[in-house]
Amino acid sequence: STFYERYHSLEDIYYWINRTTQDNPSRVKAVLIGSSFEKRPLYVLKLSVNTRSNKKAMWIDCGIHAREWISPAFCLWFVQNFLSFYGRNQDVTNILDNMDVYVLPVLNPDGYHFTWTTNRMWRKNRSFSRSSSCVGVDLNRNFDANWCTEGASHNPCSEIYCGAFPESEPETEAVANFLRSHKNSIQLYLSIHSYSQMLLFPFSCTTEQAENHDDLLEIAKEAAQKIQRHYRNHYKYGAGAKTIYLAPGGSDDWAYNLGIKYSFTFELQDRGRYGFLLPPSHISKACNEALIAVKTIAMKVIEKT
Ligand code: 0X9
Numbered sequence: 001s002t003f004y005e006r007y008h009s010l011e012d013i014y015y016w017i018n019r020t021t022q023d024n025p026s027r028v029k030a031v032l033i034g035s036s037f038e039k040r041p042l043y044v045l046k047l048s049v050n051t052r053s054n055k056k057a058m059w060i061d062c063g064i065h066a067r068e069w070i071s072p073a074f075c076l077w078f079v080q081n082f083l084s085f086y087g088r089n090q091d092v093t094n095i096l097d098n099m100d101v102y103v104l105p106v107l108n109p110d111g112y113h114f115t116w117t118t119n120r121m122w123r124k125n126r127s128f129s130r131s132s133s134c135v136g137v138d139l140n141r142n143f144d145a146n147w148c149t150e151g152a153s154h155n156p157c158s159e160i161y162c163g164a165f166p167e168s169e170p171e172t173e174a175v176a177n178f179l180r181s182h183k184n185s186i187q188l189y190l191s192i193h194s195y196s197q198m199l200l201f202p203f204s205c206t207t208e209q210a211e212n213h214d215d216l217l218e219i220a221k222e223a224a225q226k227i228q229r230h231y232r233n234h235y236k237y238g239a240g241a242k243t244i245y246l247a248p249g250g251s252d253d254w255a256y257n258l259g260i261k262y263s264f265t266f267e268l269q270d271r272g273r274y275g276f277l278l279p280p281s282h283i284s285k286a287c288n289e290a291l292i293a294v295k296t297i298a299m300k301v302i303e304k305t
């Protein structure tokens with residue numbers, strides 16, 4: 001199997017980030033956006049081809065939840081694919097000619113490292129304070145979108161602990177600060193999770209409909225149909241609160257409220273057979289089907305904006 005068809009330790013991923021920027025100096029830059037609770041750097045890869053300036057942009061983050069290993073694997077797969085197919089694949093070329101792409105391969109490096117060394121099923125980050133003996137905040141409950149209402153918990157021992165206050169966690173704050181400072185260029189926000197095979201869009205923090213619901217629904221439907229046609233695999237799609245569950249404080253809803261009106265959360269393979277323990281032999285299919293969906297969504301956003 002190739003490098004991209006295996007899961008990688010955090011150390012390997014940092015090494016890969018370094019290698020990727022060195023090998024593609026004209027197209028990739030690593031941007032340090034902050035650091036984790038345990039002081040690990042948070043690097044965003046900026047993919048950019050120098051055709052025009054003032055370009056629009058899209059954002060993809062992976063690995064908010066530590067145990068969802070297919071998610072960082074997807075970010076690596078995506079970067080590799082875009083770098084090797086620019087100028088060879090029409091969609092990739094069109095997307096990069098029109099947009100810069102920001103990729104955060106591991107949003108929660110402390111949690112990811114912990115799943116490699118200690119507890120494979122860890123979900124949250126690794127922050128703690130004197131007020132509780134439990135460790136970790138669910139970073140996808142820590143954003144300022146109906147923060148800690150129904151679907152999140154104030155209990156530090158819960159798997160869906162929302163943290164002491166919105167953006168209390170350095171990982172959340174780093175991402176939120178970066179998106180705030182780039183909100184005029186970023187038109188598309190994507191967050192990659194697993195599992196259950198879904199394409200979700202706002203809102204998850206309320207059962208109300210987003211103002212551009214029909215637009216988001218149409219885009220998600222088209223992406224899901226692409227997966228169905230090319231890979232014979234079924235993805236459900238819809239507003240988060242109605243499709244999966246009510247869950248406030250998520251990055252997608254927060255980015256949407258910031259003004260990034262195309263905002264999606266992917267739940268990649270599978271539908272529960274292996275769950276978070278998706279075997280490495282499934283990585284290529286899981287990533288290729290997600291990639292075709294991401295390309296479909298990005299192309300639609302370019303058409304519409
Ligand atoms: O609960 C979550 O954070 C996500 N599902 S997961 O099984 N990967 O934990 C779904 C996130 C959907 N979006 C929001 N809740 N905002």
Ligand code: ZN
Nearest residue numbers: 065068193194
């Ligand atoms: Zn998740």
